[in-house]
Amino acid sequence: MKIAVTAESNNGLESMVAEHFGHAPFFMMVDMENGEVTATTGVANPFAEAHQPGQIPSFIHEQKANVILSGGMGGRAIQFFEELGIKAATGANGTVRQALEGYLGGQLKEAAPCDESVAHGHG
DSSP states (O other): OOOEEEEEOOOOSSBBBBBBGGOOEEEEEEETTEEEEEEEEEEEEETTOOTTTHHHHHOOOOOTTEEEEESSSHHHHHHHHHTTOOOOEEOOOOOOHHHHHHHHOOSSEEOOHHHHHHHOOOO
């Protein structure tokens, strides 16, 4: 399984989770096997400055990720991830390592649109 985690920097598992996936400077791509990390690769977000709906979910799909973890995410993005067969979970915080532990331990919930997205009608 490959898990993508939004990240503020390219410091591997010690990177801080980016609050909103669309503006995340990096995605940490974490390969997991039997609940253990087998590889971690930082990938710059080519759409961090500006993006069209669906571009980032497609980019994450191209990276072969099965799951994406983020602090928050808009409703349209969640829909795109679902259409691509990628599970999305929100509420991640702390380091990438802590976000992974939260997800694997069942503490991170299935993605729901962030308040900002709902307020802007992207629900």
